[in-house]
Amino acid sequence: xxxxxxxxxxxxxxxxxxxxxxxxxxxxxxxxxxxxxxxxxxxxxxxxxxxxxxxxxxxxxxxxxxxxxxxxxxxxxxxxxxxxxxxxxxxxxxxxxxxxxxxxxxxxxxxxxxxxxxxxxxxxxxxxxxxxxxxxxxxxxxxxxxxxxxxxxxxxxxxxxxxxxxxxxxxxxxxxxxxxxxxxxxxxxxxxxxxxxxxxxxxxxxxxxxxxxxxxxxxxxxxxxxxxxxxxxxxxxxxxxxxxxxxxxxxxxxxxxxxxxxxxxxxxxxxxxxxxxxxxxxxxxxxxxxxxxxxxxxxxxxxxxxxxxxxxxxxxxxxxxxxxxxxxxxxxxxxxxxxxxxxxxxxxxxxxxxxxxxxxxxxxxxxxxxxxxxxxxxxxxxxxxxxxxxxxxxxxx
Amino acid sequence: xxxxxxxxxxxxxxxxxxxxxxxxxxxxxxxxxxxxxxxxxxxxxxxxxxxxxxxxxxxxxxxxxxxxxxxxxxxxxxxxxxxxxxxxxxxxxxxxxxxxxxxxxxxxxxxxxxxxxxxxxxxxxxxxxxxxxxxxxxxxxxxxxxxxxxxxxxxxxxxxxxxxxxxxxxxxxxxxxxxxxxxxxxxxxxxxxxxxxxxxxxxxxxxxxxxxxxxxxxxxxxxxxxxxxxxxxxxxxxxxxxxxxxxxxxxxxxxxxxxxxxxxxxxxxxxxxxxxxxxxxxxxxxxxxxxxxxxxxxxxxxxxxxxxxxxxxxxxxxxxxxxxxxxxxxxxxxxxxxxxxxxxxxxxxxxxxxxxxxxxxxxxxx
Numbered sequence: 001x002x003x004x005x006x007x008x009x010x011x012x013x014x015x016x017x018x019x020x021x022x023x024x025x026x027x028x029x030x031x032x033x034x035x036x037x038x039x040x041x042x043x044x045x046x047x048x049x050x051x052x053x054x055x056x057x058x059x060x061x062x063x064x065x066x067x068x069x070x071x072x073x074x075x076x077x078x079x080x081x082x083x084x085x086x087x088x089x090x091x092x093x094x095x096x097x098x099x100x101x102x103x104x105x106x107x108x109x110x111x112x113x114x115x116x117x118x119x120x121x122x123x124x125x126x127x128x129x130x131x132x133x134x135x136x137x138x139x140x141x142x143x144x145x146x147x148x149x150x151x152x153x154x155x156x157x158x159x160x161x162x163x164x165x166x167x168x169x170x171x172x173x174x175x176x177x178x179x180x181x182x183x184x185x186x187x188x189x190x191x192x193x194x195x196x197x198x199x200x201x202x203x204x205x206x207x208x209x210x211x212x213x214x215x216x217x218x219x220x221x222x223x224x225x226x227x228x229x230x231x232x233x234x235x236x237x238x239x240x241x242x243x244x245x246x247x248x249x250x251x252x253x254x255x256x257x258x259x260x261x262x263x264x265x266x267x268x269x270x271x272x273x274x275x276x277x278x279x280x281x282x283x284x285x286x287x288x289x290x291x292x293x294x295x296x297x298x299x300x301x302x303x304x305x306x307x308x309x310x311x312x313x314x315x316x317x318x319x320x321x322x323x324x325x326x327x328x329x330x331x332x333x334x335x336x337x338x339x340x341x342x343x344x345x346x347x348x349x350x351x352x353x354x355x356x357x358x359x360x361x362x363x364x365x366x367x368x369x370x371x372x373x374x375x376x377x378x379x380x381x382x383x384x385x386x387x388x389x390x391x392x393x394x395x396x397x
Numbered sequence: 398x399x400x401x402x403x404x405x406x407x408x409x410x411x412x413x414x415x416x417x418x419x420x421x422x423x424x425x426x427x428x429x430x431x432x433x434x435x436x437x438x439x440x441x442x443x444x445x446x447x448x449x450x451x452x453x454x455x456x457x458x459x460x461x462x463x464x465x466x467x468x469x470x471x472x473x474x475x476x477x478x479x480x481x482x483x484x485x486x487x488x489x490x491x492x493x494x495x496x497x498x499x500x501x502x503x504x505x506x507x508x509x510x511x512x513x514x515x516x517x518x519x520x521x522x523x524x525x526x527x528x529x530x531x532x533x534x535x536x537x538x539x540x541x542x543x544x545x546x547x548x549x550x551x552x553x554x555x556x557x558x559x560x561x562x563x564x565x566x567x568x569x570x571x572x573x574x575x576x577x578x579x580x581x582x583x584x585x586x587x588x589x590x591x592x593x594x595x596x597x598x599x600x601x602x603x604x605x606x607x608x609x610x611x612x613x614x615x616x617x618x619x620x621x622x623x624x625x626x627x628x629x630x631x632x633x634x635x636x637x638x639x640x641x642x643x644x645x646x647x648x649x650x651x652x653x654x655x656x657x658x659x660x661x662x663x664x665x666x667x668x669x670x671x672x673x674x675x676x677x678x679x680x681x682x683x684x685x686x687x688x689x690x691x692x693x694x695x696x697x698x699x700x701x702x703x704x705x706x707x708x709x710x711x712x713x714x715x716x717x718x719x720x721x722x723x724x725x726x727x728x729x730x731x732x733x734x735x736x737x738x739x740x741x742x743x744x745x746x747x748x749x750x751x752x753x754x755x756x757x758x759x760x761x762x763x
Contacts, residue, residue, distance in 0.1 A: 017674075025686070028686060028690055031690065032690055035690070035691075035693070035694070038725075039693060039727070184689065184690075187689060188686075191682050191685070191686065194678070194682075195674070195678055195682070198674075198678075199673070199674060206569070308562070308673070309673035309674060309677075310558055310561050310562055310565065310673035310676070310677045311558065311562075313673065313674065313677045313678050313681070314554050314555075314557070314558040314677060314681070317550075317554055317681050317682075317685075318551070318554055321550060321551075
């Protein structure tokens with residue numbers, strides 16, 4: 001069995017063409033990081049003024065870290081100083097001064113406004129947001145407890161998740177925020193999966209190897225070896241691209257504060273999970289493995305349908321394209337593609353009604369995807385097992 | 398002629414090319430009803446008809462006469478709104494009764510009913526006035542069918558597959574060995590294959606263009622197709638001076654050229670590598686990756702894959718301007734010379750590719 005797995009692995013994965021494709025797609029992925037930061041990252045206007053490093057870099061380095069009242073007072077005092085300088089009319093905009101973090105009075109003023117108004121305020125006032133959420137949840141539970149027990153249970157879950165939440169530090173989380181919503185690497189893995197596995201059965205059919213395998217009674221073990229190869233490939237590429245994505249996006253924003261809670265990222269303020277950003281990254285990896293294993297299974301199944309590799313490749317692209325096209329019309333918990341974007345799963349309280357009980361989407365969606373993958377694997381096994389062939393032969397006789 | 402008929406039957410029926418291309422046309426036909434809806438942003442047909450009636454009188458190039466009519470509409474509307482406001486305040490302060498309010502408002506009702514219509518016409522006027530030489534007043538500022546720069550991937554899949562399959566089939570069935578023993582080698586068969594496949598691609602492309610033409614005529618009446626593309630907001634700063642109709646025809650030809658290019662490319666790769674993965678996979682994966690990678694900017698237009706996208710060659714720069722710092726340009730307009738070079742390259746590639754395919758299969762022993 002292990003020998004077969006090794007053989008399948010070697011046959012499908014140890015190919016120079018795959019290595020070349022992987023390397024080129026890695027480079028393409030790095031370029032996409034740059035595009036993502038440019039279009040979806042924050043501090044857009046500051047990037048254009050100072051070249052590669054954002055204008056507020058020095059100021060961020062000065063104020064980042066634990067949020068103490070001293071630090072907040074410092075920020076307010078500094079902002080006041082800026083406003084007073086502007087009001088005095090003594091500052092000439094064209095001049096550069098070393099006393100400012102950014103080199104310019106208006107640069108510092110704009111950056112500090114952004115820090116105080118947006119990020120520090122968010123972190124400092126987060127416990128208040130949770131108190132408000134609990135109050136709203138209580139009202140929600142009161143309203144629904146007699147009319148709709150399911151909605152009341154939902155409110156209870158939201159309320160329970162909102163306890164003991166606080167953001168102790170001020171940091172920049174853009175790299176993680178972009179990573180959790182980044183889908184391009186999953187798209188690359190889909191292309192790699194088509195390249196590697198669309199011919200896995202069709203080639204055997206075209207060369208007649210499938211008959212030899214069946215007559216040797218190794219169809220079952222070959223099937224398992226192929227499945228294991230696909231799963232290992234999916235897991236390996238997902239881990240590889242997670243590392244590349246984190247390093248790529250971290251290059252622009254840094255990877256500090258990975259141990260902070262997930263809700264420290266503004267887009268995740270109402271996340272149902274009380275986990276750290278690092279754990280969310282691992283969870284995102286797992287979700288992607290589930291989704292891509294499903295897609296891998298679809299590709300292997302298509303490969304069993306035809307002995308023409310060209311047709312298998314075209315069908316794989318066509319079917320996956322159609323699935324992506326149909327995605328918006330399929331409920332999120334039934335759609336394996338939901339797992340590719342972690343943001344959709346864990347940024348908000350989303351539940352699925354299972355026999356009157358609210359089950360979080362981040363639990364329901366992977367389980368349903370796993371079931372769908374197993375069903376596809378079973379169909380694939382039936383199509384490739386010799387039992388079917390025997391039955392056919394009996395019929396002919 | 399015999400070879401032609403035989404190959405035609407083989408490619409279209411035995412290799413399913415006819416059904417595959419028909420499927421592409423059918424899928425496009427299914428999406429047609431969605432593109433035929435044109436309500437000009439009005440909820441009722443009555444309002445839409447009234448709008449068309451009023452804008453027809455002022456549409457086209459902005460003349461002094463048209464300008465006076467539009468400004469007249471707006472002035473009348475402003476006067477009516479002021480009068481309505483005055484009457485309302487008089488009614489609120491009980492200086493007039495409700496009946497008197499209605500009676501005095503009566504002469505302004507018609508113009509007040511047309512408030513949305515006049516605002517829309519004035520919006521169009523405001524857009525045209527900033528570049529009156531190159532813009533014309535149209536009933537709509539957005540025409541989705543000529544603004545979408547997406548690639549028809551289904552058609553691309555079919556083109557690549559049919560072309561690669563037609564060539565590969567000779568090698569997988571070992572027919573090439575028999576053909577090599579004939580006086581003409583495979584060259585005659587290859588010439589016929591190329592003619593049939595390129596014709597099929599061209600016919601399908603024309604059929605798809607006709608469907609797009611139907612959509613265009615529903616979204617913008619043909620009488621406006623002669624005006625410059627800058628009249629449509631998407632092309633507001635386009636560097637190409639061309640009419641809407643001419644742009645449509647040019648883009649359809651560019652797309653046709655793009656599909657023919659990929660068809661020949663797939664055939665050459667199939668002939669050289671005799672491998673399905675090499676002759677099908679890259680020509681589907683590459684355009685998809687480029688399309689996704691450069692979804693917002695114009696890098697994709699500098700490659701032959703850009704020909705499949707078409708309309709983007711006529712877009713101007715798209716930028717966000719900030720109060721401080723330089724503007725951030727999201728889409729960089731593609732220079733005309735790039736398109737010219739690409740067209741020459743694609744045409745040369747198709748001709749040379751076809752000749753090489755035919756020549757390579759010639760029986761040189763005789």
